[in-house]
Amino acid sequence: DRTPRIFSGIQPSGGLTLGNYLGALKRFADGQGKVETVFCLVDLHAITVWQDPAALRRQTRELAAGFIASGVDPAQSILFAQSHVPAHAELGWMLSCVARMGWMNRMTQWKDKAGKNAEAQSLGLFAYPALMAADILAYHATHVPVGEDQKQHVELTRDIAAKFNHDYGVDFFPIPEPVIEGAATRVMSLRDGTKKMSKSDPSDASRINLTDDADTIAQKIRKARTDADPLPATMDGLKDRPEARNLVNIFAALSGEPQDAVLARFEGQGFGAFKPALAELAVEMLAPITRRMAELTAAPDEIDRILQDGAHRANAIAEPIIAEAREIMGM
Numbered sequence: 126d127r128t129p130r131i132f133s134g135i136q137p138s139g140g141l142t143l144g145n146y147l148g149a150l151k152r153f154a155d156g157q158g159k160v161e162t163v164f165c166l167v168d169l170h171a172i173t174v175w176q177d178p179a180a181l182r183r184q185t186r187e188l189a190a191g192f193i194a195s196g197v198d199p200a201q202s203i204l205f206a207q208s209h210v211p212a213h214a215e216l217g218w219m220l221s222c223v224a225r226m227g228w229m230n231r232m233t234q235w236k237d238k239a240g241k242n243a244e245a246q247s248l249g250l251f252a253y254p255a256l257m258a259a260d261i262l263a264y265h266a267t268h269v270p271v272g273e274d275q276k277q278h279v280e281l282t283r284d285i286a287a288k289f290n291h292d293y294g295v296d297f298f299p300i301p302e303p304v305i306e307g308a309a310t311r312v313m314s315l316r317d318g319t320k321k322m323s324k325s326d327p328s329d330a331s332r333i334n335l336t337d338d339a340d341t342i343a344q345k346i347r348k349a350r351t352d353a354d355p356l357p358a359t360m361d362g363l364k365d366r367p368e369a370r371n372l373v374n375i376f377a378a379l380s381g382e383p384q385d386a387v388l389a390r391f392e393g394q395g396f397g398a399f400k401p402a403l404a405e406l407a408v409e410m411l412a413p414i415t416r417r418m419a420e421l422t423a424a425p426d427e428i429d430r431i432l433q434d435g436a437h438r439a440n441a442i443a444e445p446i447i448a449e450a451r452e453i454m455g456m
């Protein structure tokens with residue numbers, strides 16, 4: 126069975142940023158309707174680093190609210206928490222026995238997160254990409270929409286799927302494609318155009334949170350680092366101006382236009398003109414999402430019911446696939 130199926134996940138490890146929205150959530154919502162879409166709140170990934178239990182529970186519901194507020198429709202898509210479907214942990218272990226230590230060692234995200242203190246990290250943080258492979262392969266997913274930062278992990282998933290198929294002499298796991306497209310596959314920090322916008326950046330001014338109010342959003346954009354040059358006619362003119370490029374990319378992703386169409390309107394003008402227009406657009410797009418998230422998080426029982434229903438439907442797809450994987454492996 127190689128019917129197209131989209132799978133992706135986000136960690137419930139803190140607030141959502143404009144990077145998560147443009148690089149993931151908005152694209153998840155846009156991808157619905159054409160093929161089956163499966164979206165997972167990856168709590169088993171979140172616990173690879175310490176999570177306060179009460180905070181994790183709250184953040185999982187908030188993340189579900191973020192998905193729905195961004196346009197992911199739980200009737201059209203399967204939306205669920207990873208730990209509610211046992212297939213993830215079980216296939217994660219099986220694939221840990223297929224993947225090689227050397228492959229994990231080469232992951233740049235592991236190197237970044239472990240830093241100089243790899244010995245003190247959890248074993249789970251090191252094995253994370255094998256669990257991510259299981260997340261994708263448990264659904265025989267064919268397409269994985271992610272931001273640029275996750276490309277290497279999806280490539281590893283392909284290697285793990287291919288090694289499993291080869292070792293067991295089967296054509297069982299489809300080789301999934303990363304889908305990395307659009308103007309905002311890598312939204313950068315508002316304070317430093319060389320760093321990605323992230324919920325873990327200590328500077329709150331570096332990011333726009335989906336929970337920020339209109340004034341905060343406008344202020345962060347006004348204070349975003351830029352240069353003093355006017356905007357050029359095309360993106361080619363922004364090669365050495367990462368901060369300017371980032372703001373134009375954000376504008377294009379929010380408005381749904383090509384970057385050059387945005388530049389055509391602002392050519393020759395400086396950021397004194399561009400920033401207020403961007404702030405207005407960002408507020409117009411994000412305010413309804415912020416409002417809807419607040420409404421949803423005020424009704425936790427409703428969110429729990431949605432996640433329970435999602436887990437039920439996810440399990441119905443994954444369990445037969447895991448049963449077959451067990452069978453193939455001789456268990």
Ligand code: ADP
Nearest residue numbers: 135136144145148149271272310311312321322
């Ligand atoms: P984070 O990187 O914020 O900790 P996750 O690792 O859970 O969040 O990533 C969730 C999704 O959001 C992934 O698809 C990731 O590629 C995407 N993403 C995260 N940050 C950005 C960003 N700055 N620009 C574009 N996409 C991003």
Ligand code: NA
Nearest residue numbers: 234272274275
């Ligand atoms: Na990430």
